[in-house]
Amino acid sequence: MQTEVNQNANYHPKRHNWRVWWTLTRPHTLTAAFVPVFIGTALALPYTSINVPMFIMMLLACLIIQAATNMINEYYDFKRGLDHEGSVGIGGAIVREGVKPQTVLRLAFILFGVAALIGIYICIQSSWWLAVIGTICMAAGYFYTGGPVPIAYTPFGEAVAGLFMGNIIILLSYFVQAGTITLESVLISMPISILVGAILLANNIRDLDGDQENGRRTLAIIVGRKNAIKVLAGMFIVSYLWVIVLILLNIASPWLLLVLLSIPKPVQATKGFIGKTIPIQMMPAMKATAQTNTIFGLLVSIGLILAYIL
Template sequence: MSEHLTAQTGFKKYYHLMRPHTLTASFVPVLVGTAAAKMFGDVRVDLLMVMLIACLLIQAATNMFNEYFDYKRGLDDHTSVGIGGAIVRNGMSPKSVYNLAVAFYIVAAILGLYICSQSSWLILIVGIVCMAVGYLYTGGPVPISWTPFGEIFAGFFMGFVIIMITFYIHTGHLSFYPAIMSIPVSINIGMINMANNIRDRIKDKASGRRTFVILVGKTIAIITMALLYLISFLVIFYVTFTKDYGSLFLLIVILSANLPIKAVRRFFAADQPLELMPAMKVTGQFNTIFGFLLAIGIYLSAITGI
């Protein structure tokens, strides 16, 4: 039996419930936002750590709500891949999954209050909106994940918004610099979502979902993914040679260029959900490595002035 369909017990079932391969979408923006803030002054380690934990909790809770609502709508069963499988394979009750998600949200909210107390209470409003989007992504009467806008919402809120919040709590102001550096991160996070939709397109279409992938088809979706990955690199090349914030250190992201190529090739080569899992895994790996390299490049630029 494939590891993606194997039942888990003990700690492992909770670990898989959080869908760890997606958590890159939460910590990469915090690292990039913090590195960008370093360009403008000192950063606080306590705010970095609290923001990191809060975002990880929100992302994990969003995945749990996804698990709960997809099960309730009859989308998931023991043959489903890419899910935590807590309910359909690991014996957890739907209520316990939902309650755990709420608990994660509560802890994240408490951490958010600390962040607000050290920066601005306006962050509270933005945080509430982000948490609401996380819930409504699969919850509510018209889940965002059932529309063609899932990738946009995921990229915007987990990429742009988190980077801007992180930058703001360290600097006390906003800037064009973190906004433009958020573009490739937002794209790469959105592509994790698109990878999920490419894998699940057959079952999603049967359930009535109208995702971007379903509307345009697999081939055009993969071509779109390839073009957006190219834009991610072009943005960095543009910033590298700008007068105010340019730095050759940013070109370190080129070291990750083989991964989007590998992902696109694997998506074209495979068709069934299990066959597509390796391709989807690469999209998460790319977001992680590109994000780390980008954060390192920005940080080196900040501390050297080069």
């Protein structure tokens, strides 16, 4: 009953246009989908000719699944009374723009259906085992905020997001090109996985007080704000050290040292959280965390391409 009261209090029908629908996809998060596809494809360059249609289909499928996951997040945040007009962040299309909750959920499932159709094409061209993995990915997207015990409400949100949006997308993108998985591809996917997890941790640091009030048990809540910032900094450090170690072990090309150019962003992100407790004050730090993943990943892709052509 309380949830229904919250929903009625928060929902205000308004006029909306295409920009609202675009915002509903949370476009700023979509880099977490396309960067891994670029990396996985670049990894395959030394071993095969790139199948451009497969690259495009993988990219579309990942972007669509990410957008659908964002919409499910939007729906369940509203349903559980977490979103209101004063919410800080890029969500809230339901409470601020008047998009009907059921419309958001239906659109999410339609997008999952479109991704499934694209997945059939990918499977026909590669392996039907990918259908199993794709189904698991979509289920993870739904249960991240849906279901009786949402993954996002537990300390495992960062790990799950990193696994699916980092490791698995990179390895799938590599597999559809090269037809196999190598130790190199697994190891190079790890820092991206960590940085995707860092995006979720940054989000949970910002929302710590509100999440705690609503019964969430995120990693940030369990370790506390100060320790969560230290964990975030540690994730940044491990990501960069991981690449350096791979280069020293001759597993990765020295061209991947290009990632060091992105170091100012994680420094900015970490400093941006220190001493802050008001969500709006932490938005620049959150943005810098997401930019770290994007820039780091693109520099990895560029390094892989340069290692191949030079």
